[in-house]
Every structure is written in C-alpha cells, then in structure tokens.
Amino acid sequence: MDKAKNKKKNLTPEGQFRLSLDNCSKTKDLSTAISLYESAISEPSIIRLSNNHFNSFLYICSNSFSDPSTKNDAIQFGFRVFEHMGSCNITPNEATVTAVARLAAATDDGDRAFELAKGVGNCGKLRTYGPALFCFCKMGEADKAYQVEEHMRSLGLQLEEAELAGLLKVSVEKEREEKVYQYLHKLRMSIRSVSDTTAEIIQSWFGGEMATKVGLSNWDMGQVKETILQNGGGWHGLGWLGKGKWLAQRSQIAPDGRCLTCGEQLVCVDIDRAETERFAESVASLAMEREVHSNFKEFQDWLEKHSDYDAVxxxxxxxxxxxxxxxxxxxxxxxxxxxx
Structure with a gap:
C-alpha cells in the first residue's frame, strides 16, 4: 500500500495527468475531464496533449451524451476538443472520427457524421459509419441511409443485424416495398436467426396495409421454380408475388424440420449461383497459387469445352x-x- 502511494507521489505531472484522465474514462466523469482539459491548455509547457489524450477526451464525451443531464456539455466540449486537435495539426485516426461522428449524430447531423466517416477512407470500420446510418434511419431520411449502406458495401464492410434492422425499419415506415424485400433477404442470408426487436419490425410490415397492396397478381410458376432451383432451393428473388392480407406469426420448428404452425417441411438450402461462382473462383485461385507448376488452368479450359459432363x-x-x-x-x- 505504501509502495503504491509512493509511486503516485513520484509521478511526473504528465504521468499524473494521464492517470487522472484514465480514471475519468473508467468512471465516465465528464466534469472532471473538462477540468483536466482546462488545466492542460492553461499550462501547455507542462502538459503536452497527444493524440491519445484527445481520443480519451472524445471517448468520455461520446459516452456522456446519452445522459440528458450531460448531453449538451458533452457535445459542446467534444467539438471543442476536436477543433483544438486540428489546430495542433494532429491527424485524427479512426477512433477519433468514430467518436466525433457519434457527437454529430447526437445533434441529428447525419450529413456531418457521414462526411467524417468517409474521410477515413478504406480504414473505416462498421462502427465508423454506424452513427450516420442510424441517424438517417432515426430521422426517416431513407435515401440518405441507403447511400451510407451503398458506400459501406463498396468498402467491403459487412452489415450486422442492428444496421440491417435500422434500414428495414425506415423502409417499412416509408413504405419502400422494394427495399423491405431487399433487406428481408439480406437478413435471411447473413443473420438468419433474428432478435425479438427485428422480428417485431418484420411483423409490423406484414401486418400493415401497404403489404396487402404490393405484389404481382399473375406470375409464371415455371420461372419461379427454375429461379428457386438456381438459387439453391431457398428463394426466388423475383419480388412480391400475390396480393392480399398476410398472416405473420411466431412459430417453433420440430426436431425433424417441420413448422409446428403451418405444418410445412423445411428443406436444406444449397448455395446460390453467385455464391457457387465465388466459391469456384476462390478454389481455382488457391489451387494456382499453391501449385507453381499446376495445370489447373488447362483443366478449367478442358471442362469448359466438355461442359456436357455431369460429374468429374x-x-x-x-x-x-x-x-x-x-x-x-x-x-x-x-x-x-x-x-x-
């Protein structure tokens, strides 16, 4: 105990500042963090603020605006810290941008949050774009939310359930039936088992009036069956088929794969054509990469010329x-x- 006290006593001013700031981060103590910041800028010759210091302040701010009593102070202080960081010619990193984007989203400024995220470039992560996406979804700005998703997809970022649920919800609210269809299948492909919150969004669509109006009255059943087969037996992807009232309810699946509500038997779904092509390309690439003297390319060409074979x-x-x-x-x- 005495050693710990002596160690604290022997800390340099910068070491003591870092320790106090770390404690503020742990306890989410905004007021003490602001006091530390004021003391640091009043004595720049003693405390030299670094990227890590600025990020710690911003982290405290982004964790304080959820409390109504500290929201305004957290936002104002956070932007002040960010501007100071720029005046010090310190380049913000992904963590910096994420924190400031959250502050922008807290003021319902999704445009600024999006611009900040795009500034990170290929270093951006799911959490970097989340503030802008959720802000646009909350504000009902569906088209802007779709733009964020498209940009994320161009960077190869895979959306998780929370992001897909937000996009689905705003699509339901704005009655964008084509987008509802799209995000339902994205959930099916990447999430499969959704949370209760997401399930409620899905039920709200099928229980709404708009869902009864969309869909084709006539369609080619042969084309539907062929497309389902091409997609691995899982779905046709041709849009809404049929009009009228939907019946959407929760169910349980028996051990033998039978739905206990409608009695239908679930079937195994294979990968679709696009997934099959990606898998084949990755296998071919791996084969040619590992085998320097491989004639795998010649084998591929041979298969193309003899495509009438069913199996190899x-x-x-x-x-x-x-x-x-x-x-x-x-x-x-x-x-x-x-x-x-």
Missing part, C-alpha cells in the same frame, strides 16, 4: 480412400471399379 471423378482421392493403414496405399482397383 477425382481418381487420386478415390484411390486413397480408406487406405490410411500400415499396408495401405493408392488403390488402382478402387478407381477402376468406380469408373466402371
């Missing part, structure tokens, strides 16, 4: 099947028997 047998693997024992080895008989 890997004789090497067939010949080695179940041969992992002491006397085992490549079995020509196994390969020959299969080919016959």
């Amino acid at each position: 047998v890997d004789a090497a693997n067939v010949g080695l099947f179940q041969q992992n024992f002491a006397e085992g080895g490549f079995s020509i008989a196994q390969s020959s028997l299969l080919l016959l």
